[in-house]
Amino acid sequence: MRSRRLADVLVPWYRQTARELPWRRSGFGAWGTLVSEFMLQQTPVARVIPMLEAWLERWPTPDALAGASPAEAVTQWANLGYPRRALWLHRAAVEIRDRHDGVVPRDVDELLSLTGVGDYTARAVAVFAYGDRHPVVDTNSRRVIARAIHGRTHPDAAHRRDLDEMSGLLPHADIDAAVMNAAMMELGQVVCTARSPRCDVCPVRDMCAWVAAGSPWTADTRRKQARYEGSDRQARGLVLKALRDAAPDPLPEEALLTSWHDPRQRDRALASLYDDGLIEPDGDLVHLPRR
DNA sequence: TAATCGTGGAG
DNA sequence: TCTCCAAGATT
Structure with missing residues (x-):
């Protein structure tokens, strides 16, 4: 079936072509992963990288951040946007210190109970930092699923059923499943992009339902972001x-x-x-x- | 569930 | 210049 073959192509594709990013370095650590995922919530990779390194240099552990004030966290957050995330990351660090002996939890439900950690971030930590087998679904993988599997131009609004859909795409082995999760995100970010997909270089174009349908460009029915000026x-x-x-x-x-x-x-x-x-x-x- | 929450780069 | 939207979470 299609789902199986998608992984057969994307896992090797990722291993050969994935970009080197700080949080992909081996031994980057669960704390670094958690901080990076907070920063990456709605903020582009290129803007996160320098801020992440400065943050981890200042607060290399959850305990270190928990010992700082929320004001320091919000200030260090600088212009990353959505400053509530800085507040929530600080709260999560306090919760990790107080409830988990300063160790970022591995269990998805324990991760979900941390302030500011939702379906995506919890599983991203469990999978990318700890190597466990869970579906990790972000805006990029949702777009890839919408196109490659369903032949739709745009994904619907995020929904928990996305997790089940991604589960069906994952290879059996933990290590391959983790790579598949990352590969779907990578494909969505560098090839199957929101505005101008680069189907000419796509490794799965010959098994893509959207390409098979003639790559129709339908309107995006999701609600548009409100105007920022004067808001x-x-x-x-x-x-x-x-x-x-x-x-x-x-x-x-x-x-x-x-x-x-x-x-x-x-x-x-x-x-x-x-x-x-x-x-x-x-x-x-x-x-x-x-x- | 749908609205809300920053900032800046790309097209 | 201006619109779009980016590794989401919360209420």
């Missing part, structure tokens, strides 16, 4: 940038978003940041979270 997210981003730049010093709340056009939106952005625990009040001052 709450932009307002929040400006607040955190100001606080990161001032860190470790706080700033007067009046100094934040001084030239923002919409005072109600300014209040809303600040309120949501307080709510998320990304900022905290100290009289008239605003701090990044100190504990």
